Amino acid sequence: MAVFGLLVVAVLTILTPFAQSQTFQRLGACPTLGCVFPPDLTDFLAGQYFDIRLEVHAPVNGSEANGGKADPNFTFTIVKKGGAPQNAATFFNVPEPKLEQWNFTWNEDLFAAEAKKPSLVNVTSKAYRRVVLREPGEYTATLTYYGGNKTTASWLVRDLNKVRKAKNVVLFIGDGMTTNMITAARLIAHKCVNGRYLTKMAMDKFPVLGHQMTHSLDSYITDSANSATALYSGHKTTVNSLGVYADSSKDPFDDPKIESIAEIFWRLTGGGVGIVSTAFIADATPAALTAHTRDRGQYGHVVDTYVHGITNYTWTNWTGPDVLFGGGAEQFYPGKDSYRGKDYYKEFSDAGYNVVWNNTAMQKTPNNTKTLGIFSVSNMAKWLDRNVYKNNLLNQSNSPDGKKTDATDQPGLKEMTLKALDILDTRHRNEGWFIMSEAASIDKQMHTLDYDRALGELLELDDTITATINALRAKGVLNDTLIIVTADHGHGFDVMGSVDTKFLNEQKTDRAKRGAIGTYFNSGLSQYTVETNSSLRYSEGVHFPANWDPRYSLFQGVSANPDHRENYQVHKDGPRLPAVNITGFPATDFYVNYKDAVTGFVINGTLPVEADQGVHSLTDVPVFAMGPCQEKFGGKSALLPPSKTRGAILDGTTGVYNSIDIFFNLAECLGLSQTTP
Amino acid sequence: MAVFGLLVVAVLTILTPFAQSQTFQRLGACPTLGCVFPPDLTDFLAGQYFDIRLEVHAPVNGSEANGGKADPNFTFTIVKKGGAPQNAATFFNVPEPKLEQWNFTWNEDLFAAEAKKPSLVNVTSKAYRRVVLREPGEYTATLTYYGGNKTTASWLVRDLNKVRKAKNVVLFIGDGMTTNMITAARLIAHKCVNGRYLTKMAMDKFPVLGHQMTHSLDSYITDSANSATALYSGHKTTVNSLGVYADSSKDPFDDPKIESIAEIFWRLTGGGVGIVSTAFIADATPAALTAHTRDRGQYGHVVDTYVHGITNYTWTNWTGPDVLFGGGAEQFYPGKDSYRGKDYYKEFSDAGYNVVWNNTAMQKTPNNTKTLGIFSVSNMAKWLDRNVYKNNLLNQSNSPDGKKTDATDQPGLKEMTLKALDILDTRHRNEGWFIMSEAASIDKQMHTLDYDRALGELLELDDTITATINALRAKGVLNDTLIIVTADHGHGFDVMGSVDTKFLNEQKTDRAKRGAIGTYFNSGLSQYTVETNSSLRYSEGVHFPANWDPRYSLFQGVSANPDHRENYQVHKDGPRLPAVNITGFPATDFYVNYKDAVTGFVINGTLPVEADQGVHSLTDVPVFAMGPCQEKFGGKSALLPPSKTRGAILDGTTGVYNSIDIFFNLAECLGLSQTTP
Structure with a gap:
């Protein structure tokens, strides 16, 4: 031995x-x-x-x-x-x-x-x-x-202050959102004269800035399940795990669980919980608030836990959030993708929920009742398609009723979040509330190298933040509400210059096309903010590009990708598919999608050939905070001398901290530290 | 009309x-x-x-x-x-x-x-x-x-407070340094157990964090000349311009000048000025403190301005910094690269400077005299070569005396900075002092895709920061000194996983080699911090990798590059040359360097074929602050309502601000606003 x-x-x-x-x-x-x-x-x-x-x-x-x-x-x-x-x-x-x-x-x-x-x-x-x-x-x-x-x-x-400082919490998660992406989004949506922006992003104006380190328990690159678990429970775990540590058994439901902030907040205060995402609602970032499984792919189970709580091992008495808004109808209407084939619209309805399937119905539904809003099959439509290239909403066969018509009346993140705030404020003005609102497709569109759509989603998040602040001010609860804007991990994205797309499109060879790229001085000025007669203008006073398809576009990219072709032009016909399997099924060998960005040049991949899309990256991600306890999310302590004690790894005391510190700060601010039964 | x-x-x-x-x-x-x-x-x-x-x-x-x-x-x-x-x-x-x-x-x-x-x-x-x-x-x-x-x-x-709050300023510039790079450097040099770092970077521990926007006056991607001008003078200008706005005339010296913080500080207070860089000292980031030309390539002229000030148009009475340490001997010894062929060692000596050419002499030179230290031809040796792969210092023919022997006794950024502090403190304890210390080769090695060397430079900067804080504390002036750590622009760098280099090296095809890359869970844990019997250990208690060549290396890269081959392994034989011109001279068509990373796979470029290296990116860069006025460099104001006044574009009031705000904050903190003659 x-x-x-x-x-x-x-x-x-x-x-x-x-x-x-x-x-x-x-x-x-x-x-x-x-x-x-x-x-x-x-x-x-x-x-x-x-x-x-x-x-x-x-x-x-x-x-x-x-x-x-x-x-x-x-x-x-x-x-x-x-x-x-x-x-x-x-x-x-x-x-x-x-x-x-x-x-x-x-x-x-x-x-x-x-x-x-x-x-x-x-x-x-x-x-x-x-x-x-x-x-x-x-x-x-x-x-x-x-x-x-x-x-x-x-x-x-942790020995935390037990006095509740914030009545409400709004946690915005820009999935996969990095500082680089915020910089790019600002460039295409805010006017800049002589190197000075005339307006800034809403998040730029937050009073506190921090960085969080996103590593997993056992790998330095995380996925969204694992990172959401860290943000919501203070426990880092393993890729694909929701609210559990991953054990070695085959059963995906017997892994050791950890209570989430939604569960604790509801258990201790009876306050309201809202869950909003532009993803299918069983996706990892919303799921980690109530699900406990080492396999984030157990989508039907995830939806079941939203309304019934964890039934294995009789672990909690959860009775469902006040608001659940997102996509993913295939886990709700009865069929192969719903839990045990059941009708989850009925399950939620039986549990007292109003159920809505489109923006019009969502706007009309009363604010005093628990509400389930499922607006599409799979992920919801992207801002760019809902607002600019609207024809892409057609022929999708994605209606939430499962009848394969088109879900053309989908709300955006802003509409969902504002309605959720109305419901939470109506139902829980006294107890307070917690809402997580996720801009999911920043990540999803970065994965498929559809940078324009990703930045559109980021700008929609920023617009949602502005609207949320205004709504909370109007309700008189802004000063009682802690607002956090952060991400769960990054993608290796950046902008390196401009592209003369006219010149690129007219060149005959791949090497000649690269000559269309302008760097440094030749990057010039953003042409996305220049209004033209044919401007695709979203609305006045709201910050989105005036023109998504300028002659001089962004030279943008990621640091790891599958084989693909690139022409640096907006994908007008719908979300991008950069790589395809042309070698049969199962697909394990992806090549350039010959139908994508056809005027561009080929960029060979660096990822394993099994990858059809980009991957997450290591980078620390930003944290923007305002409201009660905001000071916990940015640096305020003097430089500490080296220490050998456990305190040296408590990372919450400066501008750069661990993702788990977000949970502990939120919990402390909500007064959730309970040292006696 | x-x-x-x-x-x-x-x-x-x-x-x-x-x-x-x-x-x-x-x-x-x-x-x-x-x-x-x-x-x-x-x-x-x-x-x-x-x-x-x-x-x-x-x-x-x-x-x-x-x-x-x-x-x-x-x-x-x-x-x-x-x-x-x-x-x-x-x-x-x-x-x-x-x-x-x-x-x-x-x-x-x-x-x-x-x-x-x-x-x-x-x-x-x-x-x-x-x-x-x-x-x-x-x-x-x-x-x-x-x-x-x-x-x-x-x-x-600007209507600034005129009361001086800081006696001294240390401005550290990590050239090209982004949050992504800091995250990667932390990963390879600091031990992490179960997702929690046992130690953090010195900059992580600073009490204030902000982001600065780096755009040029007339292009959204900047170079280091332009960005340094913004940081030092509060005026954004054009790529390649040092301390001037670029006009359209052919004369590179007649452009409209702007006084820099070094010039103002010296003029108003008589305080000391130190300039330290690991680049050739005529390079843009140090040069912008005293040079005024629209062409950063006027290296001889730049060196002349260090000691004589601007002579064109008799603009200032500058008499030279107290300390000037770096590389670039070719602009000092008489010859084709020095201004008008003159001997600038003699020019400096005649102006009262002690001149030193190696670390030993630098350590011994008295602290009461102005000192010029030039330690190599061109850029100085990289940390990785000075400390790990030391044979690369040989056969360089780069001795600062111009005699083409090897400069093997070069100081690092830490040694230069500490000596500069000794001189400044000795000569200007009463008046105070300003020092700019640049880790130049973070940028230079990112340009050539030599990520390991770039991260080594970043870790050397962090080590220098720790040593500086300790030195200032020992001198009793830490509380009087504002320390800023920031960058001038980014590169689109990130880490996306790990690489099994043994597996990669043994595969026969480019597509098979990509199978060596591990993402998400398969990124695993950093192997750079694992000590082995053959560990290339720098020293105890200082944070550098224990092993620069682990079997499982970083899957790292940039978002725009020339054609090159990649095997994700440290370049042991010296700094990397990723692309070469194989089509004759002048070189305008770069291809993979067939001698570089030979066990790897080819990655075709996205940059114009004239590019032999990577380029700068758009991203906001971090600002870390500690000391008097630290609060000016991070967010502290509540969210401001929209405003139509000029005040709305004064960006210094939250966590995200303009690069020019760094200048105004430094100037205010030093009490340099002079409203009467």
Whole structure:
């Protein structure tokens, strides 16, 4: 057993993963053979419910092989700093969980994957459900296995102010939105004279700016499920996981859960909850407010949790948000995509919801009733198609009733958000409310390299922010409301100059077409704000481009892409499809879409050929804050001297902090720290 | 003349440039035929010296042709708001300038350039030299030409607090540094456990964070000359311009000048000035502190201005900085690259400077004397070569004495900056001092797609910041010193995942090699911080990668590039050359450098084929501030209602502001607003 002694870790010791565990990992956040979730260096809100999952691994083959017999006799203790360790069941006053056993396989690297030589791991496990820590301070959780090996997790219950400072919270998430994109959106929608903007973005004018670091628990690039979990629960987890840590079992619903801010806020205050997104509503960013599964693809299940809460393991008493607005009708009308084939319009209606299917009905529906608004199949229409290239709304067969007509009367993010505010304010003026409003297709259109549509979505978010501030002021609740605008991760997008599209279109060769690009001085001035006789003007006083198709367009791009062709011109016929599989099904080998950007030149991909779209990036993303507690979201402390204490990794005290700090700041501002039952 | 009536503009009217003036412009910031520099919407520091240039244009041919006879009888008046307009010579109490005449050509677009059909413009002009506005408030400058056409410029002298709050200023410029790069540098140099960094960058810990918008006067992508001019003088100008607005004359030295913060600070306080860069010291970012030319390529002239000030038009009485440290010996030893072939080591020595050529001599030189330190020909060695791949310092023939031996004893940015602080503190403890310290090769190595070297430079900057704070604290002047860390523009860089370099190197085809890239969950954890037996460890407690060449490297890239090959591995043999001209001289057609990254796959370029390297990008860049006045550099005001007044474009009141606001904030903090002679 001596071999395992080397793997024992202590509090704050650096966990050095095996060098080969990178592209694939045996289990995220578990470099040793004994796994504790929540893992080392986890923080908790006092009174936040969570599950614990323990696993002991016995690799049968591969570089870690130890005989393959997983220890069934492991023990697990908890101790608050200064106390005496207790068996966890005693500590939490819950029954000792039953022992579970399973196995799984993984590939140690790409060579193993290519050779189809996975490693098999046998597992023994226990899970403690719905436990809670209330007393602020440091705790140590210790898993002992294989007769003396230990995996130790240092946990901290943050000592937060319990006085509620904000009555309401508006959390705007620009999915995938970076500082670079905001800069580009400003350029095409705000007039600039001699290097000085005459107007700025609404978010530019927020009084507090910060940056948040978006890394996952176990990978430095996150997806939206994982990042939303961090923002809503204060717990970083694994790609594709919603409100849980990912364990190694096959069941996507048995992973250890973490209570979200929506669940805590509703449980403690009875306040209102609104969920608004331009995505299909089962998508990750809205889903993470109530769903708990390691597989974000369980869309039907996600919709079920919106209205019924988590039913597995009887974990919460959630009864549904006040407002749920978005796309994704295919998970609502009965059929193959809805949970167990059921009619979720009926499920919501039976639970007391009004159900609306278009903007007209949404505007008319009363504000005193819970409301479900589903406005299209799949993701909702993009701002650019709803407002400029309107013909693209036709022949979509995406009506929310499932009858395959066209969803031509869809609201935008602004209309949905304003209506949601009306309902929340009507129903919960006294208790207060929390709303998450997501501009989902910034991310979705960046993925497909449709930069114009992505920037249109970003400008719609900014317009929504302005409208929200005005609406809250009109309701008299602006000063009681904390407004946060942030993102969940980035894309490697930027603008590097201009393109003379007339010149580009007339050149005959790919290399000659590149001569149309103007950099530095030759980037010139934005032509998107120049009004012409044929201006596609959205409306006066609202900041969108006057012309989406100027001769001199943006030379814009991302830092990783599939094979595609680029002509730097707006895609007038609808959202872009940059790459296609021309080698048969299943599609694992994507090439340039020969129908896309036909006047352009070919750009070969850098991503694996299985990728048909761009990917997320590493960059810190901005946080804009205004309202009560705004100062928590930007730097205000003096430069701290180096510290060896746990406090040194509490990142909320300067302008650059961890994504989980957003959750803790929101929770503190709402007075959700509950140190007594 | 009616045709010109259409071109008349009034204060705050939007100037709509001709749609065709984009890739090329007749004259930046002059869409009409009458040009005033400083142009409309210019702000001034009270007491800041500047020149005025007027031009009247008469296009001979092209779309604007008006007969080709430029008006010699134009008039120019100035009025402070509420007063009566006066002839400018009277207003400023200077002699009426003599009339100048010239002509120039430009291309209306790429088709005209390709057809070699430029447009000819005749010009009449006057220049008022070294004038000043002292009284805060709004002024209107009006050029009247062609018998009644008017070009009007609204000028504002900002009403700033005159009380000096900071004794000293340290301005760190990470050339080309973006938030994305800071995120990547943190990832490779700081240990992260379960999504939480155990340490942060020095800049992360600054108490104030802001964003600055970097656009040029007349193009939305800037270069470092133009952006440095904005940061140092509060005036945005044109690409390639140092401390001047660019006029249309051929003389690169007759353009209208603007006094820089170094010149003003020295003139008003007699305080010390330090200039430190890892670039050749005539490069744009250091040069803009004292040089005034529209052509940043006048390197010899730039070096002359460091020691002699501007001699053309007898404009300042500058006598040289206290410290000037960097590379670029070729402009110092006598020869073809030095100004008029003179020996500038001797010029500096004659002006009272100690001259040092290596780190050892620099450390030993006394702190009570002005010091010139020139440590190499061209740009200085990169951190990665000085500290890890040291053999790359050999066979460079770059010794600063011009004798073509190797400059192997070069200081880094940290050593230069700390020595400069010693000299400044010794010589100017009473008057205070201003230092600009530039990490130049973040930008230079991003240009050549050598991401590892660029991030090494960024980490060296961060290390320098830590060392500076410690040094100022030790000297007892930390609380008197405002420290700003910012950039001058971006590059479209980001990190999107990891690369299994072993797998990549062993694949046979370009498409198969792309399969080595891991995104999302498969990005895994940073392997750069994992210490191995062969770790290339810089030193304990200082944050640089433990391993620059891990099997799993960063999948990193930029959003615009020349043709090149990529294998995502550190370039051990020295700084990278991604593209080469294989079609003869002059080089205007760049292809993949067949010697570079030979195990990688080809990525075709998106830039014009004349480009051998990457380019700058649009993105807002971060500003980190600590010390007196730090609050001016981050958001603190509540959301302002829309305003039609000039105040609405004063951008310094929230977290996102204009690059020129950096100058005004620094000047105010140093008490440099001088409203009386």
